[in-house]
Amino acid sequence: MKNYKLILNIVIALMLIGVISYIIQLTTGLVVTDMNNSYSWGLYIAGFAFFVGNAAGGMVLSASIYMFGLKALKPFAKIGALAAFANVIGAMLCVVIDIGQPFRLLNMLIYPNFSSPLIWDVIILSSYAVLSLLYFYVLRFPEIAPEKRILFKDVENAEEFSEKTAKTLAPIALLFAIGIHVVTAWIFATQGAREWWHSAVLAPDFVAVAVSAGTTLVFLFSIMVYGIKEEHKSAYKIMTRFISIAFFVHLFFMYNDFFIHAWYGNEHALHTLAVTLGDYWFVHLLEVVLPLMGILCLMKSKILTKAKVYRASFFILIGVLAHRFLIMPAAFNNLPLTISPMGQQNGNWEYPLASGRFMEGAELFITNHNYVPTFIEWSILIGVISTMTFVVVKWHKLAINK
């Protein structure tokens, strides 16, 4: 990486801003966000879903190498495992920044409630983090000087060992890579209260988005560390195919769900669509058009350049972040306690709830909240993104194939 120092410094500066913002949030409470009692999850949980999604790519690629014999991807296996690890760290940080009592985080280990999908997710995410680190280590194994090895010290043929172990780990890694999305999706999909999430398509859709976004991220990182290389051409092709097919599958899942709801015409479901396609039409446009532009850019260009890959990945990832952002509005701006008042014909009346945010002159009982993340929220999230980038940039040298 040419501008290694510069990138690292920028990333560290952004991390610091994030830390300062987080200290402010820690001392004053979550009032510094724009969330309230009715809109109780916001940018942080969107970021959580975003990072979990990005974490898939590496392992999916690695699994493809050993399970489906796509040898062309081999140079990217290590960078993939590293990206996976960095993103899981990002996801876990998102949980930490979101909760009101971060110092009680250990309660999750002391008093786990095994009926909670959040506990399942914490378990599977940490296993995935360990697994991707292990995978990274195994892939690097032959390059590590024998006296510096921490694990598997008495292995003799390092090359063979690495190859064999990677092969065994690949299917397990794939299982976990799919697992983290399914379980993360279940956090939302199990909530019968929220029409927008309570759908069987949510988990498959999370997997589709993840394959698309995760591969994009590995693509981006590989170009950053290797630059464009002639001998990687077929790998680029395969990755582009992964990204585009997965994204189209995602579009199919999403609009399939929309269509079924729209056709039946249940008022609650229509309302969720009205929020996503109406109030937030612009964000919806972004989530669809930006990735399509990125994919088109990757598919159409005969000669791939660094700039093109950067632009394309930027479009796709911003689009996916927009998609994650849209997890919330239609869920929270559609109150489950909506009743048809007695004596009315098919009325639809939302029962207002207390916002929990006392401000003089402001409406306290609300049914709708136009959520706009505050500066603090953005800077903390950007701090997490920088942390993730830091891990990759810092260790990228270890991930390069000599």
Next chain:
Amino acid sequence: MRIGMVIDLEKCLGCRTCAVACKQHNAQPPGNWWNRVFTPGSKYHLIKPELGSQYFLPVSCQHCDNAACEKVCPVGATFYSKDKAVLVDYDRCIGCRYCMSACPYGVRQFNWEDPKETHKKIEWIEGGNNYGYQEEHKYDDRLVYSPIREKGIVEKCTFCVQYMDAGEKPACVRACTGEARVIGDLDDPNSEVSRMINNKGAYTLIPEKGTKPKVFYLPPKRKDN
């Protein structure tokens, strides 16, 4: 014993005394309301909606038998008491707000900042005009009530656990001017609540969500005119 409540909507005057009593007895900080009363169909409380008839609907935690909040709580901070009331352990809650999103009734309230700070906004002085029950209350050695909550935790209706444990009725039941609220044992077929439910056509709110609420409502009577 399964503790439950019946609210007779014919008797409810919409005076909101229960909401105020609840707020004051349980020392809820400004901005948080465990108990709300509105006029269904109308934008303004106590104003007849454009269509339909005027009645009032108090809503607080429904103490569900299949409580979504309890199932999702990652640390078991939300738990069932022996009477199957749903309580929150203020010492254990990590403030993830999963329960708030999972509850279909919008009754869970979060402490977005230190309640002491919020109190200042209404010119409250520490040690001065304190309101609410002033002692901490533990149930099974778990902190289920404290007059000043910490920031970053969730709170909600407890059926006034601090009073019930002392053999008294919840504040809303005692305060209700229309005597519309009755609390009792749902498992006992002869209790007043059971008889009201069985004989007077009680219903629960949004039963399609499947949470099996233990707060029941008697519909207002038909008015012929």
